Amino acid sequence: MSQPTREKILDAVFKLVYINGYNGTSMAMILKECGIPKGSLYHYFKSKKAMVLAVVSERINPRMDEFYQLNVEESQEGIDTLLAAILKVSKKELLVSYGCPLNRLNQEMSPVDADFEKAINNVYNRLRDKITLLLENSQLQADVDKVSLSEFIIATVWGSISLSPTQSSTSRYMQTITHLINYLKSLKV
């Protein structure tokens, strides 16, 4: 009976912090969002910071795998899996409107809190390594550095979805990201 409450809290915190940021989200907002008394909340988490760090590892980290769907379709060339994942981002409305939750939290918290910086870096490194692996399982031109190409891909996707949250985002994303796709295709042998 204790799991649902904890999970409900994590869902509410993820949603609120994603949109409003860490400092823009108050405990009162969280309490209201999940309709849970303060005592319960502090029974599961010792502080606001601990709560959001739990969101990083238990909500954002798993979502990385889900959004970028890097596990499936192992029969394909790695880079084709990757291209499909990049296109699939356009289907995620929140992602395209508000940007990457990890990137948002990173920009807000990493400069001012070492614990956040570390936790966020762990998730980022996992993602980058996974993409690097996919690139290594691809027929690419020999002189291409797989690690920096991974970072280039992440930077471009994250950058694209971080430009002006409110403008008609899906078509803008598709237009912008076409250049990335062109470049990646040009690297195939």
Add this chain to the structure above:
Amino acid sequence: MSQPTREKILDAVFKLVYINGYNGTSMAMILKECGIPKGSLYHYFKSKKAMVLAVVSERINPRMDEFYQLNVEESQEGIDTLLAAILKVSKKELLVSYGCPLNRLNQEMSPVDADFEKAINNVYNRLRDKITLLLENSQLQADVDKVSLSEFIIATVWGSISLSPTQSSTSRYMQTITHLINYLKSLKV
């Protein structure tokens, strides 16, 4: 005698909000940073929000021109001016460590405040139009869409400097951005 005080305030607010974000910067921090009494501060600005909006137009907006140095060297091809500007970003330590101030503020404030969203978009649109103009003054392959290419460039540069603020940033930026430069060069006729 009134200019210096106002300018001092804007400088302090820009610096603090750049690093700590809007919600992470308190009036007390601002007061301490610029060593000015509260009465003076509220004499020049009617609210914290008005102060930061002034920073957008009077500090961040001018910096766009400065950082991306798009006015100079008009003798060159537009795209060469642009390539030089992209490389020059690596020289700006704060920029490469903390990301673009406009992008940071955009991600924090645009989703929750229409006034910020509007002000930030104005600055962004000016930058994009300027880059588009440079691209139009270049010998590029005929089928290249200049506007979406501008947004791709901004997205990639901003994305690159937003990845993990604390890691050794200049060399990482250079490695990542090399892919962008390769792509842009491939578009030249």
Add this chain to the structure above:
DNA sequence: TCACAAATAGACTGTTCGGTCTAACTTTAA
């Protein structure tokens, strides 16, 4: 020299912040 406006100064206010505390309810196992 004086009057008026601009600017400085900081004590003070009401509200909201994250977090604590005690009490009570519910579940579980003996």
Add this chain to the structure above:
DNA sequence: TTAAAGTTAGACCGAACAGTCTATTTGTGA
């Protein structure tokens, strides 16, 4: 049946928040 543990409940706390207010000092033109 009962005692202990797990969980719910929300009143309460001091600190920090953005912003107000009145008083004083400084600069300026007549």
